[in-house]
Amino acid sequence: MPFVTIRMIEGRTREQKRGMVKDVTEAIVKNLGCPTQAVSIDIIEYTQENLAQAGKLFCDGR
Template identity: 40%
Template sequence: MPVIIMKSRKGISIEQKRRLAKEFTDTIVSTLGTKRELVTIFFEEKELEDIAKAGRLRCDE
């Protein structure tokens, strides 16, 4: 049962998520030979205040 966790900042549109879900699933199925029904994808979105990079909060950039 392949599981993909897609982490990103908030703001990805539903259409972008649909496309990512399809393309991630297609890639897993073709690469691993697994059934589509077994592929699970979690989208985890964070506010910029919840993400730090290089010692600084992203909201402060």
């Protein structure tokens, strides 16, 4: 613990994910004082057909 789940639209590069999990982990360790190895992160990626805001699918424009 803690466990972090990041849900986002698909299409980010491995480089972006690599930097993101490194920096998010540091942000949590800094503020909670937990060991770095205690922080787990999972990323769930969505197609534009599986996300909606204001009642409209992302694939239909925003």
